[in-house]
Amino acid sequence: MDTVTSAVRIPIEEGAHLNADLSVPVGASSAVIFAHGTGSSRHSPRNRAVAEVLQRAGVATLLLDLLTEREEEIDDVTAEYRFDIPLLGRRTTAVVDRLAEQPGTRGLPVGLFGASTGAAAALIAAAERPERVTAVVCRGGRVDLAEDVLDRVRAPVLLIVGGRDPQVLALNRDAADRLTAPHRLEVVPGATHLFAEQHALETVALAARLWFTRPGPEPSTVG
Structure with a gap:
């Protein structure tokens, strides 16, 4: 399937902008929209691998930096922005709004894919x-950092966690109990937090593709 990829600059508050790669x-x-995790960026090879699978299924993807270039320089030294979840949530929400203005994505249903701390930002935006966000996928997500909004999420949520990531798995199980939207917790056997094991990331990508493109009714809620 032919895909057009372009670098875009997404305006946010106070005249600043976020860099992103839009593939349609x-x-x-x-x-x-991909919200990356702690200390990562739009260049994350894991997120890009998942994005390529979605693109082949006819889904447009936006891989973005949640921090401005100046903020990234500061964060590399101080790490002061990467755990500012309210900021990252506001940024992701703003990008949801801006995506409706981009050529090629105007009017399209929007899904959110969040990894690690980016999962919390995705849930806040949802x-x-x-009215805009139709599905959410969280990979190894720090969903506990969005605990105050879990009962307000209306889009179906897929929580994907590695079987060898016990702390994050426990956090996701707790979040699953608190979500009122349709949701599913999928555990990838043998996978650790970064899903670096053979076939682990492929499993994530295929699960995400199904979640974002599935036909028929919304999935049943499971704990």
Whole structure:
């Protein structure tokens, strides 16, 4: 499937902007925004691998930096922004709004894919924009950092956690109990937090593709 990829600059508060890579397959049926995890960026090879699978399924993807270039320089030294979840949540919400203005994605349903701390940002944006966000996938997500908004999320949520990531798995099980939206917790056997094991990331990508493109009714809620 032919896909057009371009570098975009997304304006945010106070005249600043976020850098992003927008890929739009011909005839795209939906769009997914990727919110990266702690200390990562739009260049994350794991997120890019998942994005490529989605693109082949006809889904537009937006891989973005949640921090400005100046903030990234500061964060590399102080780490003061990477755990500022309210900031990251506001940024992700703003990008949901801006995506509606981008050529090729205007009017498309929007999904959110969040990894690690980016999962919390994705859940905040889903809670803030229930009319726009239609699905959420969290990979190894620090969903506990969005605990205040879990009961306001309306989009179906897929929680994917490695079987050898016990602390994050416990946090996701607790979040699953608190979500009122349709959701599923999927455990990838033998996978650790970064899903670096053979076939682990492929499993994540295929699960995400199904979640974002599935036909028919929403999934049943499971704990």
